[in-house]
Amino acid sequence: MNKITLLMLVLALTGCGKSEPNDTVDSLISHPDRLREVERQCTDSDAKMPAAECSAAxxxxxxxxxxxxPQYTPSKDAPKF
Incomplete structure (x- = not known):
């Protein structure tokens, strides 16, 4: 009985791990093939891909x-026509 409980606990904990590592913006920039793959998966079905990974892509x-x-910053003065 004790071995079964331990086995069930181990199986439950292994199921909680991450399936794939999240890609960062910099890693996707340096690996364009992975970027295309993530973009394709995001357009195919958003439900399967995490929103953070689609945003990074x-x-x-x-x-x-x-x-x-340089970022655009509007002038503080009003335009004169």
């Missing part, structure tokens, strides 16, 4: 396309 694509250039 979106930010990585944005940085690759636009870059990290």
């Amino acid at each position: 979106s930010e990585a694509r944005h940085r690759l396309f636009i870059g990290r250039g």
